[in-house]
Amino acid sequence: MSFTVSVALLSGHLANVEVLPSQSVEELKRAAAQVLGRPLTALAFQGRRLLRGDTLKDLGLQDGGVVSAVVRQPGSVLCGHRRSGAFAALKKDGLVATWGHPDCGGDSRNVQEKLVNVSQLYASSCAFAAINEEGEVIAWGDPAYGGDCQSVASELTGHVQHIHASQRAFAAVRTDGRVVAWGSGLCGGDCSAVQAQLYQVKSLVATHRAFAALRYDGAVITWGHAQCGGDSTAVKSQLVDVQEVYATETAFAALRSDGKVVAWGDVLCGGEVGSARDRLDNVSAIYTSNKAFAAVKYDGTVVTWGKAISGGDCSAVQDKLVDVQHIYCGHAMAALRGDGSVVTWGHSQFGGDSRDVQDQLLDVQQIFATDAAFAALKTDGSVVSWGHGEYGGDSSKIQDQLTAIQSIQATSAAFAALRQDGTVLTWGLAHKGGDSSSVQDQLQNVEEIASSYGAFAALRSDGVVVTWGDANYGGDSAPVQPLVVEKF
Template sequence: MSTLRPHQRKSRLKAALLGSLVAVLMLPGGPARAAGAGTPDQRALRPGVPGTALAWGNNFEGQLGDGTTVEQSNSPTPVCGAAPCIDPLHGVIAVSGGDEYSVALRSDGTVLTWGDNTHGQLGDGTTTNSTTPRRVCAVGQTAPCSAFLDDIVAVSAGFAHTTALRANGTVVAWGLNDHGQLGNPITTDSSVPVPVCVTNDCGFLLNDVVSIAAGANHTLALHTNGEVDTWGDDRHSQLGRPTSTGRVFRVCASDPFDFCRPLQNVASVAAGGDHSVVVHRGGSVLAWGENDLGQLGDGTTTEQLVPVPVCDTGATAPCGSFLSGITAVAAGDKHTVAVAAGGSVRAWGGIGRLGDGTGNGSTTPVAVCAEGSTAPCAGFLAGITAIAAGGSHTVALAADGTVLTWGDNSLGELGNGTGDYIGGKSPVHVCAVGQTAPCDRQLTCAVAVGAGYSHTLAVVRP
């Protein structure tokens, strides 16, 4: 049982993350893809099977949504439908986690949030924390709100700001705004959604967006033409070009001080603590931003202003071959994970986050081991259809509906019934609701996953 209190945890974080951290899903007859991506027509179709929301891990600020602030839960617990906590939250198709709060998208296009609300990241018009879900207000509302968001197709949570993609291809954001995270001319936090703009007077809104990903304090938006916009914090070059706080700019594929040739042919995006990652339509992976623990996967620890290719599995710098066949990526605070065709997983970055059985870090991709393996792995993880990266842990959804996790477990974020690091070097199965170690039942029937900095989320069918 951890004795860390919230202020102690925050003091050890440079930038927290992120559940948003893009999850991927396997569509029938097709490859894994970024949630919310597609053509304009597909954008209006909210992918996902409605189910019940579950959460586990750190609960200091009520981010598990179970009506309590009990320090942590080492196995899944149902998120409340409302206060008082009688029935679980149903009708959920996607979940995302921030530092100490959570976001859920329902099949009717409404958005619910719970947990820490210091900066208005719950979007309910207040800055009051909540241990149970609240509806996010509509744009322009003030508390008590009488109208609410109802046309959302994707959500993504950062450290303390939240972004949501509307069915018309525009984006709204709310919460912390000290580095321009909201992409809006305002310079203060907002406790209700505001539109993301492309001009200082907000005369033109960001549009034609098919996918979003929120990092700790920055956001990526993927357009239908395969180009990418970024906004927010740029202290570690995570925006992909020199820019000013609050402005929305296109990511460059070449040196922006020479000539900014826009990055093109992008299929999916992910945002980490202070780094960004994209998958090309051909299956290669590019990354840029902070790289102190090798989270860019280029074989170095050098910060990169513009996208660089991620090395192939096991390569060393200077790399002569590069990662390919990737269908989607997710980014944590200091690590990155990628799903390849067939559902195998690669990971790179900080110590203890990679699931390769060693507990080490790596500046190039390594294969994630099968459940319970130790290095050298006897087998490797396969059949993964969705993945999300938290601060120092990863959660993966398997084709059979079970959920696996690896990495840090000091606050129960692995959901395997324990609250320590045991088992974190390689994947472990998440226990069924209410189980304690050694669990005799695994979580099943899961259809979506998400990860906050030190808590984890899932959606299960009834």
């Protein structure tokens, strides 16, 4: 006897599908996709990702049951890592194309036959990991950076929800709330010492060399390099009722439900709150630069700690830090206030001093950062940049063209701005992507831009990927361009 199942999107849209108990998850997904008018990546029921071959009878689905769905966005997704030397493109047919430094995942030939029906891509600084529609994981790139998951393959098959990366390792959260890690043991690739505590895991956060897992009961479990936050025993009693965990390069900070903050790891990078302790109450959110934390309180004021030059000391601008809505971080910090104005502090040459452009920093809606500069996107679509000139802090040569901008991406030393008409403008260090003149005539009808450490990749509406910047960091996609174009 048939019955009705509702397949729900995060947006609230529903597809009511009439099914038979003998039908498979794959059949339900196809039927729901047809009703919703969009391709679906995966289905989940009662917190568990469903496998394509499961029957609805085996799952215990009954009339009126609700299944959650994840939508595969049309087109494709570009994946890179700010410290990586390669790119991966997830194409609309579920296949993957890669390019860039072969040792960093730019060469995926050894796993290409497995890269089918892929739904999600992740990157460490020198490797990639993909989840297919069966919940299985495929990894490639430098094995020392997580590019080989064969040792834990049996624990990953059909169970993975999402993956997080440290600098040299990956950790996956399974549908049953357990965690599987691989890659460099010194960077969190081995979680065996705390495996028994890794259950009902809600989320993962990583420093360069350690992971912190937040459980649904508010407890936090850590592993990896002790000095980089992998050892939290000194603050274990304080890690209760935690809502969120944040990370600098080598330290963690946990925000509790009572608005208090607990920090551990490298003291120089924010692993100790020090004199800020008495002021860290009623905290609503925390932001991180490479070596410092900034906490925004419910009253819109800010408390900082960590390395002063990286934003850990905001005393010089403390009186201006009111009604703060968001903080953006590079190697300095920039706070966006409710009135659209900006306050900066930290390394003066790296964007911590915005006095030269302060009168222009009005009606700002979002800020972006390279390693040493900021670019602010204003509500009228114009851009203001400041910081180290060579690293993107000086956009004067193209300032009159920086209009009708819809989004900005950054490498370590350059910016790329996508205009509303689909064209692209760049500035900053030429060899890190700041000079796109060699491909400018190809940068038309661009829909998305991704970045690596030293290169950009732009996806056009016709499926062509255009790259520029340092070839060692993915700036040359010529070797795979025929594959990309054909498959898109």
